[in-house]
Amino acid sequence: MISVKNLKKRFDGNVVFDGFSLELPDRGAFALTGPSGCGKTTLLRLICGLDRDYGGEIECGGAVSYVFQENRLFPTLSAYGNVFEVCRDKEKALSLLSSVGLGGDTDKYPAQMSGGMARRVAIARALAFPHDILLLDEPFTALDGQIKAEVIELIKRLEVDKLILAVSHDPDEIAALGCEEIRIK
Protein backbone atom coordinates (compact mmCIF):
# COMPACT_ATOMS: atom_id res chain seq x y z
CA MET A 1 0.00 0.00 0.00
CA ILE A 2 1.16 3.51 -0.80
CA SER A 3 -0.59 6.60 0.51
CA VAL A 4 0.43 10.11 -0.47
CA LYS A 5 -1.61 12.98 0.98
CA ASN A 6 -1.36 16.66 0.14
CA LEU A 7 2.26 16.31 -1.04
CA LYS A 8 4.20 19.55 -1.41
CA LYS A 9 7.63 19.42 -2.91
CA ARG A 10 9.99 22.01 -4.37
CA PHE A 11 13.01 21.14 -6.44
CA ASP A 12 15.66 23.76 -7.23
CA GLY A 13 13.17 26.48 -6.34
CA ASN A 14 10.45 25.09 -8.63
CA VAL A 15 7.19 23.70 -7.31
CA VAL A 16 7.01 20.04 -8.36
CA PHE A 17 4.07 18.93 -6.21
CA ASP A 18 1.53 21.20 -4.57
CA GLY A 19 -1.14 19.24 -2.78
CA PHE A 20 -0.68 16.00 -4.76
CA SER A 21 -2.43 12.91 -3.38
CA LEU A 22 -2.32 9.25 -4.37
CA GLU A 23 -3.69 6.04 -2.88
CA LEU A 24 -2.48 2.66 -4.14
CA PRO A 25 -3.61 -0.75 -2.87
CA ASP A 26 -1.45 -3.65 -1.61
CA ARG A 27 -1.23 -5.24 -5.02
CA GLY A 28 -1.53 -4.29 -8.63
CA ALA A 29 0.48 -2.53 -11.31
CA PHE A 30 0.45 1.23 -11.85
CA ALA A 31 2.44 3.50 -14.10
CA LEU A 32 3.28 7.16 -13.55
CA THR A 33 3.25 9.07 -16.80
CA GLY A 34 3.66 12.68 -17.72
CA PRO A 35 6.01 15.12 -19.38
CA SER A 36 9.74 15.18 -18.51
CA GLY A 37 10.42 17.05 -15.29
CA CYS A 38 6.89 16.63 -13.93
CA GLY A 39 8.21 14.78 -10.86
CA LYS A 40 7.79 11.07 -11.67
CA THR A 41 11.25 10.03 -10.46
CA THR A 42 11.00 12.50 -7.58
CA LEU A 43 7.78 10.82 -6.47
CA LEU A 44 9.43 7.38 -6.49
CA ARG A 45 12.32 8.74 -4.42
CA LEU A 46 9.90 10.31 -1.94
CA ILE A 47 7.88 7.11 -1.64
CA CYS A 48 10.90 4.94 -0.86
CA GLY A 49 12.37 7.47 1.57
CA LEU A 50 15.47 8.48 -0.37
CA ASP A 51 14.20 12.05 -0.29
CA ARG A 52 12.66 13.20 2.99
CA ASP A 53 12.46 16.90 2.23
CA TYR A 54 8.74 17.39 1.57
CA GLY A 55 5.48 18.60 3.00
CA GLY A 56 2.35 16.47 3.50
CA GLU A 57 2.17 12.78 4.34
CA ILE A 58 3.63 9.73 2.65
CA GLU A 59 2.95 6.25 3.94
CA CYS A 60 4.55 3.20 2.43
CA GLY A 61 3.21 -0.08 3.74
CA GLY A 62 5.91 -2.68 3.12
CA ALA A 63 9.48 -3.25 2.04
CA VAL A 64 10.45 -1.49 -1.17
CA SER A 65 12.68 -2.68 -3.96
CA TYR A 66 13.80 -0.38 -6.73
CA VAL A 67 15.07 -0.55 -10.31
CA PHE A 68 16.71 2.85 -10.61
CA GLN A 69 16.96 4.90 -13.76
CA GLU A 70 20.70 4.12 -13.69
CA ASN A 71 21.91 0.56 -13.23
CA ARG A 72 23.85 1.32 -10.04
CA LEU A 73 25.61 -2.03 -9.95
CA PHE A 74 28.39 -2.53 -7.43
CA PRO A 75 31.51 -2.52 -9.62
CA THR A 76 33.56 -4.91 -7.46
CA LEU A 77 30.86 -7.57 -7.59
CA SER A 78 30.04 -9.90 -10.47
CA ALA A 79 26.53 -10.22 -11.88
CA TYR A 80 25.95 -13.06 -9.41
CA GLY A 81 27.52 -11.07 -6.57
CA ASN A 82 25.29 -8.07 -7.24
CA VAL A 83 22.15 -10.19 -7.01
CA PHE A 84 23.33 -12.45 -4.18
CA GLU A 85 24.33 -9.44 -2.08
CA VAL A 86 20.71 -8.33 -1.64
CA CYS A 87 19.10 -11.72 -1.00
CA ARG A 88 21.86 -13.99 0.41
CA ASP A 89 20.24 -16.88 -1.45
CA LYS A 90 22.49 -18.60 -3.99
CA GLU A 91 19.74 -20.53 -5.78
CA LYS A 92 17.47 -17.51 -6.00
CA ALA A 93 20.27 -15.33 -7.38
CA LEU A 94 21.28 -17.87 -10.03
CA SER A 95 17.67 -18.62 -10.96
CA LEU A 96 16.83 -14.92 -11.43
CA LEU A 97 19.93 -14.31 -13.51
CA SER A 98 19.01 -17.29 -15.64
CA SER A 99 15.47 -15.95 -16.00
CA VAL A 100 16.74 -12.65 -17.40
CA GLY A 101 18.95 -14.53 -19.86
CA LEU A 102 22.23 -14.18 -18.01
CA GLY A 103 22.73 -17.77 -16.89
CA GLY A 104 26.02 -17.94 -18.77
CA ASP A 105 27.29 -14.53 -17.66
CA THR A 106 26.99 -14.73 -13.89
CA ASP A 107 30.71 -14.15 -13.36
CA LYS A 108 30.92 -10.99 -15.46
CA TYR A 109 31.65 -7.68 -13.75
CA PRO A 110 29.77 -4.44 -14.53
CA ALA A 111 32.77 -3.07 -16.45
CA GLN A 112 32.59 -6.14 -18.71
CA MET A 113 28.84 -5.94 -19.35
CA SER A 114 26.92 -4.31 -22.18
CA GLY A 115 24.24 -1.78 -21.25
CA GLY A 116 21.50 -4.37 -21.74
CA MET A 117 23.25 -6.97 -19.60
CA ALA A 118 23.82 -4.48 -16.78
CA ARG A 119 20.15 -3.48 -16.97
CA ARG A 120 19.04 -7.09 -16.63
CA VAL A 121 21.31 -7.58 -13.60
CA ALA A 122 19.77 -4.46 -12.03
CA ILE A 123 16.28 -5.90 -12.62
CA ALA A 124 17.27 -9.34 -11.28
CA ARG A 125 18.72 -7.67 -8.19
CA ALA A 126 15.53 -5.71 -7.52
CA LEU A 127 13.44 -8.87 -7.92
CA ALA A 128 15.79 -10.82 -5.60
CA PHE A 129 15.45 -8.35 -2.73
CA PRO A 130 12.56 -9.38 -0.45
CA HIS A 131 9.89 -6.74 -1.00
CA ASP A 132 6.20 -5.89 -1.08
CA ILE A 133 6.46 -2.88 -3.39
CA LEU A 134 8.51 -2.71 -6.57
CA LEU A 135 9.45 0.70 -7.95
CA LEU A 136 10.56 0.71 -11.59
CA ASP A 137 12.10 3.82 -13.14
CA GLU A 138 12.39 3.47 -16.92
CA PRO A 139 13.25 -0.19 -16.27
CA PHE A 140 13.49 -1.50 -19.81
CA THR A 141 15.88 1.06 -21.28
CA ALA A 142 18.63 -0.65 -23.30
CA LEU A 143 16.66 -3.91 -23.61
CA ASP A 144 15.81 -5.11 -27.10
CA GLY A 145 12.44 -6.55 -28.15
CA GLN A 146 12.64 -10.25 -27.27
CA ILE A 147 14.56 -9.80 -24.02
CA LYS A 148 12.27 -6.95 -23.00
CA ALA A 149 9.20 -9.13 -23.52
CA GLU A 150 10.74 -11.97 -21.47
CA VAL A 151 11.71 -9.65 -18.63
CA ILE A 152 8.22 -8.08 -18.58
CA GLU A 153 6.66 -11.56 -18.38
CA LEU A 154 9.05 -12.48 -15.56
CA ILE A 155 8.09 -9.37 -13.57
CA LYS A 156 4.37 -10.02 -14.12
CA ARG A 157 4.80 -13.63 -12.99
CA LEU A 158 6.89 -12.91 -9.87
CA GLU A 159 5.12 -9.74 -8.79
CA VAL A 160 1.55 -11.02 -9.13
CA ASP A 161 0.72 -10.47 -5.44
CA LYS A 162 2.76 -7.30 -5.03
CA LEU A 163 2.44 -3.62 -5.79
CA ILE A 164 4.30 -2.31 -8.82
CA LEU A 165 4.73 1.39 -9.43
CA ALA A 166 6.54 2.12 -12.69
CA VAL A 167 7.72 5.21 -14.50
CA SER A 168 7.78 4.88 -18.26
CA HIS A 169 7.47 6.99 -21.37
CA ASP A 170 6.59 3.97 -23.49
CA PRO A 171 2.81 3.19 -23.75
CA ASP A 172 3.62 -0.31 -25.07
CA GLU A 173 5.68 -1.11 -21.96
CA ILE A 174 2.90 0.18 -19.71
CA ALA A 175 0.36 -1.95 -21.57
CA ALA A 176 2.59 -5.03 -21.54
CA LEU A 177 3.09 -4.74 -17.78
CA GLY A 178 -0.68 -4.41 -17.38
CA CYS A 179 -0.31 -1.09 -15.56
CA GLU A 180 -3.08 1.30 -14.72
CA GLU A 181 -1.91 4.73 -15.83
CA ILE A 182 -1.58 7.60 -13.35
CA ARG A 183 -0.91 10.82 -15.21
CA ILE A 184 1.04 13.58 -13.45
CA LYS A 185 0.64 17.03 -14.94
Add this chain to the structure above:
Amino acid sequence: MKKHGSLPAPARAVIALAFWIGVWWIAALIVGREVLIPSPPAVAVQLFRLLGTSEFYLSVLLSVARITAGFAAAVLLGILTGALCAVSAPADTLLSPLFSVIRATPVASFIILALVWINKELIPVFISALMVLPVIHGNVREGILSADPLLIETAAIFRFTKKQKLLRIYMPAVSPYLSAGVRTCLGLAWKAGVASEVLCFATHSIGNRLYQSKVYLETTEMFAWTVTVIGLSMIIEKLLMAAVSAWQRKKNYDIGKKPEKAL
Protein backbone atom coordinates in the same frame (compact mmCIF):
# COMPACT_ATOMS: atom_id res chain seq x y z
CA MET B 1 48.87 6.77 -24.92
CA LYS B 2 52.19 7.46 -26.58
CA LYS B 3 54.56 4.48 -26.48
CA HIS B 4 58.21 4.88 -25.47
CA GLY B 5 59.86 2.92 -28.28
CA SER B 6 59.95 -0.84 -28.55
CA LEU B 7 62.17 -1.58 -25.53
CA PRO B 8 60.53 -3.20 -22.49
CA ALA B 9 60.20 -1.06 -19.37
CA PRO B 10 62.99 -2.82 -17.35
CA ALA B 11 65.45 -2.31 -20.23
CA ARG B 12 64.53 1.37 -20.40
CA ALA B 13 65.03 1.68 -16.63
CA VAL B 14 68.50 0.08 -16.87
CA ILE B 15 69.48 2.43 -19.70
CA ALA B 16 68.29 5.47 -17.71
CA LEU B 17 70.17 4.25 -14.63
CA ALA B 18 73.34 3.67 -16.67
CA PHE B 19 73.02 7.16 -18.15
CA TRP B 20 72.86 8.85 -14.74
CA ILE B 21 75.68 6.74 -13.32
CA GLY B 22 77.65 7.90 -16.37
CA VAL B 23 76.82 11.53 -15.57
CA TRP B 24 77.90 10.95 -11.97
CA TRP B 25 81.14 9.32 -13.11
CA ILE B 26 81.96 12.19 -15.50
CA ALA B 27 81.26 14.71 -12.70
CA ALA B 28 83.61 12.76 -10.39
CA LEU B 29 86.31 12.74 -13.10
CA ILE B 30 85.93 16.50 -13.71
CA VAL B 31 86.10 17.35 -9.98
CA GLY B 32 88.89 14.84 -9.49
CA ARG B 33 88.65 14.66 -5.69
CA GLU B 34 87.07 11.61 -4.06
CA VAL B 35 86.38 13.60 -0.91
CA LEU B 36 83.98 15.85 -2.86
CA ILE B 37 82.46 13.45 -5.41
CA PRO B 38 83.61 9.83 -5.17
CA SER B 39 83.47 7.83 -8.40
CA PRO B 40 80.86 5.07 -8.85
CA PRO B 41 83.51 2.27 -8.75
CA ALA B 42 84.91 3.64 -5.48
CA VAL B 43 81.42 3.76 -3.98
CA ALA B 44 80.73 0.21 -5.22
CA VAL B 45 83.96 -1.05 -3.60
CA GLN B 46 83.04 0.72 -0.35
CA LEU B 47 79.55 -0.74 -0.48
CA PHE B 48 80.93 -4.26 -0.92
CA ARG B 49 83.29 -3.64 2.00
CA LEU B 50 80.32 -2.54 4.14
CA LEU B 51 78.38 -5.64 3.07
CA GLY B 52 81.10 -7.72 4.71
CA THR B 53 80.57 -6.17 8.13
CA SER B 54 78.00 -7.19 10.72
CA GLU B 55 77.44 -3.53 11.66
CA PHE B 56 76.01 -2.91 8.19
CA TYR B 57 73.29 -5.51 8.65
CA LEU B 58 72.52 -4.43 12.20
CA SER B 59 72.22 -0.78 11.13
CA VAL B 60 70.06 -1.66 8.14
CA LEU B 61 67.87 -4.00 10.19
CA LEU B 62 67.25 -1.52 12.99
CA SER B 63 66.67 1.40 10.60
CA VAL B 64 64.20 -0.66 8.57
CA ALA B 65 62.49 -1.78 11.78
CA ARG B 66 62.18 1.77 13.16
CA ILE B 67 60.97 3.32 9.92
CA THR B 68 58.59 0.46 9.13
CA ALA B 69 57.14 0.63 12.65
CA GLY B 70 56.52 4.36 12.28
CA PHE B 71 55.09 3.91 8.80
CA ALA B 72 52.76 1.07 9.84
CA ALA B 73 51.55 2.90 12.95
CA ALA B 74 50.82 6.02 10.90
CA VAL B 75 48.95 4.07 8.21
CA LEU B 76 46.72 2.45 10.85
CA LEU B 77 46.16 5.70 12.72
CA GLY B 78 45.64 7.63 9.46
CA ILE B 79 42.96 5.17 8.36
CA LEU B 80 41.17 5.59 11.70
CA THR B 81 41.37 9.39 11.82
CA GLY B 82 40.61 9.74 8.10
CA ALA B 83 37.51 7.58 8.46
CA LEU B 84 36.44 9.43 11.60
CA CYS B 85 36.81 12.85 9.94
CA ALA B 86 34.93 11.69 6.83
CA VAL B 87 31.90 10.67 8.87
CA SER B 88 32.01 13.22 11.68
CA ALA B 89 32.02 16.95 10.95
CA PRO B 90 32.95 17.91 14.54
CA ALA B 91 35.93 15.50 14.46
CA ASP B 92 36.95 16.93 11.08
CA THR B 93 36.74 20.49 12.40
CA LEU B 94 38.75 19.54 15.47
CA LEU B 95 41.49 17.54 13.73
CA SER B 96 41.94 19.55 10.51
CA PRO B 97 44.07 22.30 12.11
CA LEU B 98 46.24 19.68 13.78
CA PHE B 99 47.04 17.97 10.49
CA SER B 100 47.58 21.34 8.77
CA VAL B 101 50.14 22.24 11.46
CA ILE B 102 51.89 18.88 11.11
CA ARG B 103 52.07 19.34 7.32
CA ALA B 104 53.43 22.89 7.58
CA THR B 105 56.00 22.31 10.34
CA PRO B 106 59.57 21.59 9.18
CA VAL B 107 60.65 18.05 9.98
CA ALA B 108 63.79 19.42 11.70
CA SER B 109 61.58 21.23 14.24
CA PHE B 110 59.84 17.99 15.11
CA ILE B 111 63.14 16.13 15.40
CA ILE B 112 64.55 18.74 17.79
CA LEU B 113 61.35 18.73 19.83
CA ALA B 114 61.35 14.93 19.87
CA LEU B 115 64.91 14.98 21.22
CA VAL B 116 63.50 16.78 24.26
CA TRP B 117 60.37 14.67 24.57
CA ILE B 118 61.23 11.03 23.93
CA ASN B 119 63.92 8.37 24.00
CA LYS B 120 66.30 8.92 21.08
CA GLU B 121 65.88 5.35 19.86
CA LEU B 122 62.18 5.99 19.30
CA ILE B 123 62.60 9.32 17.52
CA PRO B 124 62.89 7.80 13.99
CA VAL B 125 59.67 5.84 14.66
CA PHE B 126 57.90 9.00 15.81
CA ILE B 127 59.23 11.18 12.99
CA SER B 128 58.44 8.64 10.24
CA ALA B 129 54.93 8.31 11.62
CA LEU B 130 54.49 12.07 11.82
CA MET B 131 55.39 12.52 8.15
CA VAL B 132 53.12 9.70 6.97
CA LEU B 133 50.08 10.37 9.18
CA PRO B 134 48.72 13.56 7.52
CA VAL B 135 49.02 12.11 4.01
CA ILE B 136 47.26 8.83 4.83
CA HIS B 137 44.66 10.69 6.91
CA GLY B 138 43.92 13.08 4.04
CA ASN B 139 43.80 10.37 1.39
CA VAL B 140 41.51 8.09 3.39
CA ARG B 141 39.20 11.00 4.19
CA GLU B 142 39.08 12.01 0.52
CA GLY B 143 38.53 8.40 -0.57
CA ILE B 144 35.55 7.95 1.75
CA LEU B 145 34.04 11.27 0.66
CA SER B 146 34.49 10.24 -2.98
CA ALA B 147 32.25 7.17 -2.51
CA ASP B 148 29.53 7.11 -5.17
CA PRO B 149 26.37 8.70 -3.67
CA LEU B 150 24.20 6.64 -6.05
CA LEU B 151 25.65 3.42 -4.61
CA ILE B 152 25.10 4.75 -1.09
CA GLU B 153 21.41 5.28 -1.96
CA THR B 154 21.26 1.83 -3.53
CA ALA B 155 22.69 0.29 -0.36
CA ALA B 156 20.03 2.12 1.65
CA ILE B 157 17.21 0.70 -0.50
CA PHE B 158 18.59 -2.85 -0.27
CA ARG B 159 19.18 -2.43 3.46
CA PHE B 160 22.88 -3.17 3.43
CA THR B 161 24.51 -3.76 6.79
CA LYS B 162 27.40 -1.54 7.88
CA LYS B 163 29.79 -4.33 6.93
CA GLN B 164 28.29 -4.59 3.43
CA LYS B 165 28.56 -0.82 2.96
CA LEU B 166 32.16 -0.91 4.12
CA LEU B 167 33.11 -3.80 1.81
CA ARG B 168 31.08 -2.88 -1.27
CA ILE B 169 31.19 0.94 -1.27
CA TYR B 170 33.76 2.51 1.02
CA MET B 171 36.73 0.16 0.73
CA PRO B 172 36.66 0.16 -3.10
CA ALA B 173 36.39 3.97 -2.98
CA VAL B 174 39.28 4.33 -0.53
CA SER B 175 41.51 1.70 -2.16
CA PRO B 176 43.08 3.87 -4.93
CA TYR B 177 43.55 6.80 -2.54
CA LEU B 178 45.16 4.58 0.08
CA SER B 179 47.37 2.92 -2.51
CA ALA B 180 48.59 6.31 -3.78
CA GLY B 181 49.14 7.49 -0.21
CA VAL B 182 51.17 4.42 0.71
CA ARG B 183 53.37 4.86 -2.37
CA THR B 184 54.00 8.55 -1.63
CA CYS B 185 54.56 8.02 2.07
CA LEU B 186 57.11 5.24 1.93
CA GLY B 187 59.70 7.61 0.44
CA LEU B 188 58.71 10.30 2.94
CA ALA B 189 59.09 7.88 5.84
CA TRP B 190 62.56 6.85 4.69
CA LYS B 191 63.79 10.40 4.16
CA ALA B 192 62.40 11.72 7.44
CA GLY B 193 63.38 8.57 9.37
CA VAL B 194 67.01 8.63 8.23
CA ALA B 195 67.21 12.42 8.77
CA SER B 196 66.02 11.94 12.34
CA GLU B 197 68.57 9.15 12.88
CA VAL B 198 71.28 11.58 11.77
CA LEU B 199 70.15 14.25 14.21
CA CYS B 200 69.40 12.03 17.20
CA PHE B 201 72.40 9.68 16.83
CA ALA B 202 70.21 6.58 17.06
CA THR B 203 72.50 3.65 17.83
CA HIS B 204 73.04 1.07 15.09
CA SER B 205 71.31 3.12 12.42
CA ILE B 206 71.92 4.15 8.84
CA GLY B 207 71.53 7.79 9.85
CA ASN B 208 74.21 7.47 12.52
CA ARG B 209 76.59 5.86 10.00
CA LEU B 210 75.89 8.70 7.56
CA TYR B 211 76.69 11.20 10.31
CA GLN B 212 79.93 9.39 11.22
CA SER B 213 80.95 9.40 7.53
CA LYS B 214 80.35 13.15 7.39
CA VAL B 215 82.32 13.80 10.61
CA TYR B 216 85.35 11.86 9.32
CA LEU B 217 84.92 13.19 5.74
CA GLU B 218 84.50 9.66 4.45
CA THR B 219 82.46 10.81 1.48
CA THR B 220 82.76 7.49 -0.30
CA GLU B 221 81.19 5.71 2.68
CA MET B 222 78.50 8.40 2.86
CA PHE B 223 77.64 7.74 -0.78
CA ALA B 224 77.64 3.98 -0.13
CA TRP B 225 75.16 4.42 2.72
CA THR B 226 73.05 6.74 0.57
CA VAL B 227 72.99 4.15 -2.20
CA THR B 228 71.92 1.62 0.44
CA VAL B 229 69.05 3.86 1.58
CA ILE B 230 67.89 4.41 -2.01
CA GLY B 231 68.09 0.69 -2.78
CA LEU B 232 66.23 -0.30 0.39
CA SER B 233 63.56 2.32 -0.22
CA MET B 234 63.01 1.08 -3.77
CA ILE B 235 62.94 -2.61 -2.81
CA ILE B 236 60.51 -2.03 0.06
CA GLU B 237 58.32 0.16 -2.16
CA LYS B 238 58.21 -2.54 -4.85
CA LEU B 239 57.35 -5.25 -2.29
CA LEU B 240 54.70 -3.12 -0.61
CA MET B 241 53.08 -1.99 -3.85
CA ALA B 242 53.06 -5.60 -5.10
CA ALA B 243 51.27 -6.60 -1.89
CA VAL B 244 48.79 -3.71 -2.26
CA SER B 245 48.13 -4.63 -5.92
CA ALA B 246 47.61 -8.29 -4.99
CA TRP B 247 45.12 -7.24 -2.30
CA GLN B 248 43.29 -4.97 -4.77
CA ARG B 249 43.13 -7.79 -7.34
CA LYS B 250 41.89 -10.28 -4.73
CA LYS B 251 39.11 -7.91 -3.70
CA ASN B 252 38.39 -6.88 -7.33
CA TYR B 253 39.14 -3.27 -6.42
CA ASP B 254 41.19 -3.00 -9.63
CA ILE B 255 38.08 -3.93 -11.64
CA GLY B 256 36.22 -1.32 -9.64
CA LYS B 257 38.39 1.41 -11.13
CA LYS B 258 36.93 0.80 -14.56
CA PRO B 259 33.73 2.73 -15.21
CA GLU B 260 30.47 0.92 -15.72
CA LYS B 261 29.46 1.09 -19.36
CA ALA B 262 26.88 3.75 -20.07
CA LEU B 263 23.42 2.68 -20.99
